[in-house]
Amino acid sequence: MRDIKPLIAPRSIAVIGASANPTKSGGVLFHNLVTGNFKGPLYPINRTAAEVMGVRAYPVLADVPEKVDLVYIVLPRQHVEDAIKQCVAAGARAACIITAGFSEASQEGRADEERLRDIARASGLLLAGPNTIGMVNAEVGMMGSFVNFPHWEAGGVSFFTQTGIFTGALMLSVMSAATQRLPVGKSIDVGNKVDVDELDFLNYVADDPGTKVIGFYIESIRNPPAFFEKAHQVCRSKPIVVLKPGRTRAGAAASAAHTGSPASADAALDAALAQHGLARAEDEDDFLNALRALVMLPRPRGRRVAIATTSGALGVIATDLVVEGGLELASFEPVTLAAMRSILPEWLAPANPFDFWIGIDVKGPREAHETGLTAVFVDPNVDLVLCTLLAPGNADFAEFGALMRRLRRSYDKPVAVVIYGGEAQQRWTADLEGANVPVFRTTRAGARALSLLVQATL
């Protein structure tokens, strides 16, 4: 087992191809490292400039006065091999090749890439990429990406991805949201995965105190037995969600074309993920929603879910989705049913899904929500709560946020909230900010997030 700390948490960084030109990848990446306040020394390598963005530049890596931990390489493809040789000669510990056009592109590119790998391996140089967007580590202030993220929210999620720009644009969308941002402390994109792979990353984050939840976007697993053995052990304390497309034959072919890796046999992979306690996301939304649930919520004690709703229809829709996701409907205790009855007319018997819309007419919105939601949170047979709530004017009340915060704090049960309505929908969501209550845009998203939470933790 090798230590990839020089790659993920470097003490010093050089950028071969750094420039002051903001339209070039090397310009954007260096700008992001500077403005991201990297905590160690930065060394732009540029044959002609004396400085880049006010930072002293060096013509070649060998001129840098120390052995750097990490070298970003942002050069045209034909110059990459020379840069790697410079890294080896200068005693750098790790390199991240941003440049694309290798094994994902052609047989010639594959041969070039294998040569890079051989050079690196012979010398012990850690290699990420080629064909990557780069790496972010908020702990050391490394915004080492050629996409700029003005609103990065640091936190306990650590990402490993095997793809190019996808992570960047997805993170931009996530970080642009006004609420419910996913807190990502570390995001490592290894692109074509010529050297450093998912197992190296897993070994690192297993012992990383900043990592609470782990997300993998992978298109192949290099050494499945070793990966699953380690993952099985890690996921007891740090839940893991895997997004691995290629479920269909056409998807597997597209995956092979994308990253140059042979696609894994999907059914075997699916079984291995389930067997070892990893959750599998179906698409990017599923993936992000599951990670948000995992980083915000406690582990459930079981898979018995209460659906508390103010829409009979959404309750029925939610029932299908949670059952299809492997959850069970909780059976309420008599005392719970009695509490529920107190906000319903006598002719209406409560059940699961618990639809208490009419309780709003009977008791008003505040009391109906407070009594109804408290009842499901208190019930010892309820391991998780899915709230699908409607917020038209007559269901609105000022204390919704305070109520959910109190329930979340008092009972420490996983909860997912879906809200439909007009203005109150926005306000209810805003009032939950910082409360570790994940809000989802659709019933499916909420139900899937709870299902994946259970898959990843039970």
Added chain:
Amino acid sequence: MRDIKPLIAPRSIAVIGASANPTKSGGVLFHNLVTGNFKGPLYPINRTAAEVMGVRAYPVLADVPEKVDLVYIVLPRQHVEDAIKQCVAAGARAACIITAGFSEASQEGRADEERLRDIARASGLLLAGPNTIGMVNAEVGMMGSFVNFPHWEAGGVSFFTQTGIFTGALMLSVMSAATQRLPVGKSIDVGNKVDVDELDFLNYVADDPGTKVIGFYIESIRNPPAFFEKAHQVCRSKPIVVLKPGRTRAGAAASAAHTGSPASADAALDAALAQHGLARAEDEDDFLNALRALVMLPRPRGRRVAIATTSGALGVIATDLVVEGGLELASFEPVTLAAMRSILPEWLAPANPFDFWIGIDVKGPREAHETGLTAVFVDPNVDLVLCTLLAPGNADFAEFGALMRRLRRSYDKPVAVVIYGGEAQQRWTADLEGANVPVFRTTRAGARALSLLVQATL
């Protein structure tokens, strides 16, 4: 076949239970009818008030100087039967019972409801409800709902739902969106469906020039053979999407509890929907997305989809989703591949999914998108286009909206657009407003919308 026009498009409306109290359903409903500018006369029925909201009121329906088409009943449950008898005595043509607490609530409620039905049927009074949010028909200015919709967007979608408040809150969310609102001209919620049902509605919208696309949220079908025979004929010119939850055993039980209707055998229903050319949505988001695609897009000529993307990963994810949705990946013509090659480096061979991210580096964002997207739209082997695009700063260009509008207009092929990124994501979406280009929030949503479009039209 009976004509339900007096219910859906009444010339005159009375409201039994109308009040000036905005916290009561009868107050909100009457307020919405007045402010919605109903085109015919409105008659509030109120035992004590001389006028309601400035409109002359009558103590009982019999005092109204004409036989009204439609009577809304917003009264406590115990007064509903008397109100129905008033409707019959006064010669009203239709009644809509907002009040809940009937067959969905208890055996006693079911008996009461059956008595209402018998009274109505004996006299030919059309009955919608009980347990409904009400009805909207933008053509006659009828905002006959106890939820207020300040931003209703009228258009070619006609909705039939068998549920209470769900439609209301869903419509509030849809109509609160800044972009991509679903244009709904008619929305009829029949609640417990004591009388007027999905077949009556289908017969009406079949000949309604304002209806282009039909959406059903149903939990049961009263007369499946007759419904499917008619639907099979209607959907050739007006596509139909059905959201019918209860796929799982638990979901079917929840459905039965919700509306008091016995749940249909799901597998048989699923087969019948497919056999007769109706699309089936899995959840509320699926339903709304499919309707938006259907109302904005032309019919596809086949099921061959091109995935045009600036993210290899999203392309792989999309491939799984479209194949699982019953679509096929299109094979591009040589001339298409040549056009694609013109924006790629020579080492990269284009395929489907067509990932042209690197073309942005090679040719700049405008030319890469213009050449890449035009190529897939032009190709005669492409029936539908799924664009999953990334919009970080270096992929952004001012003419995105104009380009998509031109492609949409010139080739008249169904297209779904998914955009990830920061600020440009918002601007690109805003620039497509009014262009009949549906934008979706996730790859799954876009892929499912195209799949359901094909299910509903081929």
